Amino acid sequence: MKDKSFIPPERVLMGPGPSDVSQRILDAMARPTIGHLDPAFISMMDEIKGLLQYAFQTKNDLTFAVSAPGMAGMECCFANLVETEDKVIIAKNGFFGERMKENVERFGGVPIVIDDEWGTKVDLNKIQEALKQHSDAKIVASVHAETSTGALTDPESITKLAHDHGCLSIVDTVTGLAGVPLKVDDWNIDAIYSGTQKCLSASPGLSPISFSERAKEKIKNRKSKVKSWFLDLNLIMSYWEGEGGRSYHHTAPINALYGLHEALIILKEEGIENSWKRHMENHLLLREGLEKLNISYLVNKEDRLPQLNAIYIPEGVNDLESRQRLLNDFNLEIGAGLGVLAGKVWRIGLMGHSSKKENIDHCLQSLAQVI
Numbered sequence: 617m618k619d620k621s622f623i624p625p626e627r628v629l630m631g632p633g634p635s636d637v638s639q640r641i642l643d644a645m646a647r648p649t650i651g652h653l654d655p656a657f658i659s660m661m662d663e664i665k666g667l668l669q670y671a672f673q674t675k676n677d678l679t680f681a682v683s684a685p686g687m688a689g690m691e692c693c694f695a696n697l698v699e700t701e702d703k704v705i706i707a708k709n710g711f712f713g714e715r716m717k718e719n720v721e722r723f724g725g726v727p728i729v730i731d732d733e734w735g736t737k738v739d740l741n742k743i744q745e746a747l748k749q750h751s752d753a754k755i756v757a758s759v760h761a762e763t764s765t766g767a768l769t770d771p772e773s774i775t776k777l778a779h780d781h782g783c784l785s786i787v788d789t790v791t792g793l794a795g796v797p798l799k800v801d802d803w804n805i806d807a808i809y810s811g812t813q814k815c816l817s818a819s820p821g822l823s824p825i826s827f828s829e830r831a832k833e834k835i836k837n838r839k840s841k842v843k844s845w846f847l848d849l850n851l852i853m854s855y856w857e858g859e860g861g862r863s864y865h866h867t868a869p870i871n872a873l874y875g876l877h878e879a880l881i882i883l884k885e886e887g888i889e890n891s892w893k894r895h896m897e898n899h900l901l902l903r904e905g906l907e908k909l910n911i912s913y914l915v916n917k918e919d920r921l922p923q924l925n926a927i928y929i930p931e932g933v934n935d936l937e938s939r940q941r942l943l944n945d946f947n948l949e950i951g952a953g954l955g956v957l958a959g960k961v962w963r964i965g966l967m968g969h970s971s972k973k974e975n976i977d978h979c980l981q982s983l984a985q986v987i
């Protein structure tokens with residue numbers, strides 16, 4: 617039998633990511649591939665840097681997209697900033713905090729994990745206590761938008777505490793960027809990474825990232841080589857930062873970057889504040905509909921992420937069967953619970969291009985039939 621091309625089914629993506637990619641971005645990605653050292657491509661990379669600075673609200677020079685997904689952004693931060701025996705305080709209130717711990721261990725650091733219950737935000741008092749107890753700590757890491765639970769954390773206050781104790785701050789905003797307010801410079805964040813497949817609604821596979829001058833200094837003055845060749849910023853810097861004279865590091869994912877470029881233009885056209893506002897307005901609309909269906913949220917009202925709605929699966933409703941029906945009968949993808957929340961919650965994403973009224977209506981109508 618002859619192999620056939622893959623034609624994906626048409627879905628409405630309302631899970632924890634990826635979100636729907638607009639036709640405009642798909643069209644951009646379908647444009648002809650050119651060389652990654654072609655001057656036209658290099659000038660597009662410069663534009664991406666400027667557009668990412670806008671998205672992150674930063675003037676950080678070292679702002680670019682890692683050529684791999686959000687996990688690579690996480691790994692890039694820890695690989696470059698952690699040295700052997702460095703103590704790293706990790707504010708863990710969900711699945712991704714656990715991955716930060718793994719990263720610290722693999723790069724030879726000592727993780728000090730501060731646990732908060734899944735579904736709650738990070739308790740600042742506990743971070744302060746940990747900083748007092750571990751006065752030799754070097755870094756505080758936290759997750760701005762915990763995709764596993766839908767809880768929003770306050771990276772500004774965590775960064776302030778970190779700096780008061782002479783630490784750098786690493787922030788995961790894979791789900792946060794463009795969905796909730798984020799001001800990297802005003803909040804003095806040192807290292808921050810995101811993903812393209814959430815509120816930017818570009819295709820998965822790239823990780824926007826940004827480092828402050830303080831973080832750059834630490835990387836330049838490392839006692840030992842970064843333990844990952846691919847993610848060593850000392851090498852990447854000359855690729856993304858070498859104005860007019862870029863040297864070969866790796867072959868960039870050219871068409872994926874066309875997509876990111878278009879996604880960032882769309883964000884700038886909308887305006888970052890308007891994007892935050894749209895995510896909140898649509899969240900409130902969804903919440904109203906869910907309340908009418910007697911569905912309740914995992915997270916307290918004040919600490920909820922607008923773009924990730926973790927809701928309790930109604931009693932007596934079968935988790936897997938219901939999600940399969942949503943997918944097969946309504947072409948609707950929502951997310952299952954992760955880790956300790958598996959079988960207990962569903963995660964409804966309202967991210968980027970997926971955050972719109974027609975999706976909310978479709979989701980509420982489909983859910984009403986399935987439960």
Ligand SMILES: Cc1ncc(COP(=O)(O)O)c(C=O)c1O
Pocket residue numbers: 632633685686687688690712759761762763764788789790791811813820821
């Ligand atoms: C908070 C958070 N961090 C990191 C990641 C990893 O991103 P990726 O799946 O693009 O590697 C995700 C992905 O869902 C995430 O939600």
